[in-house]
Amino acid sequence: MKAQRPKENRRLALATAPLVLFLLLFFAYPVARLCVLSFADPEGPLASYARLLSVPAYRAGLMATFGISSLVTILSVLCAYPVAYLMASVRPRLAALLGLCVLLPFWTSSLVRTTAWIILLQRYGVINSLLLHAGLIRSPISFIYNLSGVLIGMTHVLMPFVVLPLYSAFRGLDRSQLDAAEGLGGSWLKIIGRLVLPLTSRAACSGAAIVFMSALGYYVTPALMGGARETMAAQLIAFNVEDQLDWPMAGAFSSIIVAASVMIFACAQRLSGPGGLFGSPVKATQATRSDVAIRRSPLDWGVAACGAALLFFLILPLLIIAPMSFGASPFMSFPPEHLTWRWYHQVFTRPQWRAALWNSLQIGMIAVTGATILGSLAAIGLDALRGRVRTAAEMLIIMPMIAPAIALAIGLYYEFAPLHLLSGHWGLGLGHIVLASPFVFIAVRSALQRFDPTLLDAATGLGAGPLRVTYRVLLPAIAPGVAAGAIFAFVTSFDDVVLALFLTDVRSRTLPRLIYENVSQDINPTVAVASTLVALATLLVLSINLLLTKSKS
The missing domain is CATH 1.10.3720.10 (MetI-like)
Known part of the structure; x- marks a missing residue:
């Protein structure tokens, strides 16, 4: 990447612009406006x-x-x-x-x-x-x-x-x-x-x-x-x-x-x-x-x-x-004296739990798609930036991992409420893209650090155009990083509670929000079931990432 010519550097630098503009609009502006308030x-x-x-x-x-x-x-x-x-x-x-x-x-x-x-x-x-x-x-x-x-x-x-x-x-x-x-x-x-x-x-x-x-x-x-x-x-x-x-x-x-x-x-x-x-x-x-x-x-x-x-x-x-x-008693106890599938049946048959799970999956797909595209482009284009511009762009991209989630949640709530974005999936989906993009960015940057940039020069020297070089050489090489970033983006979205509390309503609430509401009122076995399912989903996704990483190594 360091050997790129000036014109190619300028073209690559544009790849950082979509994520920077997105974060300025949906992260920096809402948080700054909340502070101004x-x-x-x-x-x-x-x-x-x-x-x-x-x-x-x-x-x-x-x-x-x-x-x-x-x-x-x-x-x-x-x-x-x-x-x-x-x-x-x-x-x-x-x-x-x-x-x-x-x-x-x-x-x-x-x-x-x-x-x-x-x-x-x-x-x-x-x-x-x-x-x-x-x-x-x-x-x-x-x-x-x-x-x-x-x-x-x-x-x-x-x-x-x-x-x-x-x-x-x-x-x-x-x-x-x-x-x-x-x-x-x-x-x-x-x-x-x-x-x-x-x-x-x-x-x-x-x-x-x-x-x-x-x-x-x-x-x-x-x-x-x-x-x-x-x-x-x-x-x-x-x-x-x-x-x-x-x-x-x-x-x-x-x-x-x-x-x-x-x-x-x-x-x-x-x-x-x-x-x-x-x-x-x-x-x-x-x-x-x-x-x-x-x-x-x-x-x-x-x-x-x-x-x-x-x-x-x-x-x-x-x-x-x-x-x-799996405990048969309606009261939480360990170890359980008798085992039953009763609580799992309730979670999968009650409409509120099914709807919350479906909402979490839909919002997760929005977050994965947006964060993977924006984060990967920004990681590819960052090397073309120099000096303070690069430092500022990198700090802006990393800041959603650092800034308090409650400030982002309240800032987006203030902006989205007049736009009626709190009753569907897109309001929370946009917020989750903000949270997940840094994870994709870091994962792809890590893959790029192991990539030999002379391969791009060799492909260009053999007559391949920029698009062909990107799709035939660069993307296959960083695919494990992109896959890892996408998985981390899904986990980040699927586990979020704070943004879900403020950017969803009863119909669009996610599984973590429903768990939180139940824990706040009374802990019962259905909460343990839902928590176990969230944990298993997270472990399954991370296991897939581990298998993909091993197969590529």
Whole structure:
């Protein structure tokens, strides 16, 4: 791509324009207009911000947002280190299996995982029942509807964002340096403090930045697992729109969390070095690629055991939710005493569940088609851009992954309501294209980095025109990346809750929205069934992607 002539560069640069224009229209403009609304208060342009600081509930919500986000970030980093170290210190086949334990929850719907944690942690849930039967406690412990529930749920959802870059950093460590330090008499505590932590700090900071930015706009987990004291900014934004019709106040909260996200993202991009937050992973050294597992000290074994326990923590909700969906009792219990297909029959025969599933599939197809075309074109054309234009375009494309989903949802709701786009599939479909396009862009960019650009020059030199070169040479080479991006786009659309809550009505609501509504009222076996189906659909799609990747390699 770098060898393209100036005229061809200009032609390629145009491929980035459709996604950039789309995001300007359906992402940047709605979010910016929502932020501008914060200055439209009848009492004055800064009245909303003054009220945000003076009203105790708003001030407490803002403090809770940054406080909980900080705690979740710290917990995610602390928990990610043992997991990443364990994955990097075992044989490749076992590392692949452990990586699967991280990736399965990572790509499984956060709503499904939150639902599973509610079942596990509720007053007479699985964990309290086990503790009571074991005689370890006399009365149930309040694990949820308080700070502990929010921290458990959010850490479980966001911890993989730190595990993955840390694993890459550990794989890049030169094992001979650690062996030399140990041979010179250094204790493992000194080795960790003076070698491991400094060499992995950049990856940890990158993951922590992603976790903190994501936590700032979190909505589902605090709403379902938190109490009044754990009300966060996303919930207050929704409250001011749905109950108070106070758009300036919603805009003020949105402005603060969007500004914080952008500043953290800009700083993290600069500190992350080449490739930024979403750059290519560090390549493993020969020592860490060996098929021989490393020799472990007692401390090393302790870290590995801690990592194994945390991996079990990651997959626990998936292990619980499916068996409970087969329980014959109308009350959730684990393990189920009797098995039945009754609840599955209800889900597939009730019109509301069938309609919600069909809506999710239709909207997913809209998202996949739009995001795959726009994201792939943008990835192909980005190399033709130079300087600040390229930086600005790349940042705009990545920003939907960083900006709080609640701000996008409210911004699109404000724009789509007058256009009557909230009663069908297209309003939410356009929103999902915004969310999914960055995943396609990153997947195709990764495929392009492995592509030899001299093949294009060779084909052109042999007389092939631009279209023939594209269809015969470029597209077949990046097809695995396009397929992976399309799969990630479908998963992103199929799992979304926040946009679905605001951009659909009763007739067009999706399966995740229907699950959310049922969980908010009362958890019953049909919710476990629907959650299991969403998880299985996600795993099926990701398995297809894995098989396609292996067949192309």
